[in-house]
Amino acid sequence: MKFVRRIAYRTSMFLLTLVLLVGIWELYKATGPQDGGIIFGARVLPRANDTAMPHVSTMFSRYGRPEVRGSDKEIWQVVLSGAWFSLRLSLVGFFLGTTIGVGLAVLMARFTTVRRGLLPYLVMSQTVPLIALAPLVVSWGGKLEIGSFVWPRWLSASILGTFLAFFPVAVGTLRGLT
Structure with a gap:
């Protein structure tokens, strides 16, 4: 009952x-x-004016208009499609980051030498600003080839999400395991 009350309040x-x-x-x-x-x-x-600051009802009514003149898709469909694409990319990054973080934490919890050798580099990896890393990773999209693997453009965003997710998961899991 407390849970339902909290959800209703929020x-x-x-x-x-x-x-x-x-x-x-x-x-x-x-x-x-x-x-x-x-x-x-x-x-x-x-x-x-109405162009710079339209009424809220006007903004919502525009979602029913075509995306561009002569288009079959309405604006709400394009927005929903973009949101779904972004959600998929973030989920890929989250799952990759979680998998890598848990894997590293298990290794560090099991082997003390791995923890002593790896943990400083994990901490150091978080000192690199994401704004410095993002242009480099994004530029790899469609250009980087490793054997028969061609780096797709969408993977860059997921890798940045992985970079954000793996460290807290690794540290939290390590603390839980030790």
């Missing part, structure tokens, strides 16, 4: 936050100063 808080954001958006759209100004001592941006 859902209601999410919906309340969403309603508040929509309300603030529409209120500012309707009553915001035309040329900007100062309200309660804070500088306020000028009210935007």
Whole structure:
């Protein structure tokens, strides 16, 4: 019962936050100063026109329009397709990272020499900023060939997800096993 109550509370808080954001958006759209100004001592941006800041109902109604002129697909279908593609890439990265992390943790828990030799490099791998690594990994897409394996472009995003996932899994599993 406590679990259901917690889920209901979180859902209601999410919906309340969403309603508040929509309300603030529409209120500012309707009553915001035309040329900007100062309200309660804070500088306020000028009210935007319908192109820059459309009504929420207008934004949702546009999801039913065709993606481009003459297209069979509507915008909501394209958005859903892109979200599904991104979810699949993130799941591949998550599963690869989890598998690698658990495998490394089991090795480090079983063999002390492996832990002493590998753990500093795992920690050091997390000091490399992802923004420095991402362009390099993305540039491999479609260009890197190892034997008969050609690196597909989509794999770059999954590898970055793997890099993000493996370290916390490895450290957490290692702490749990020791």
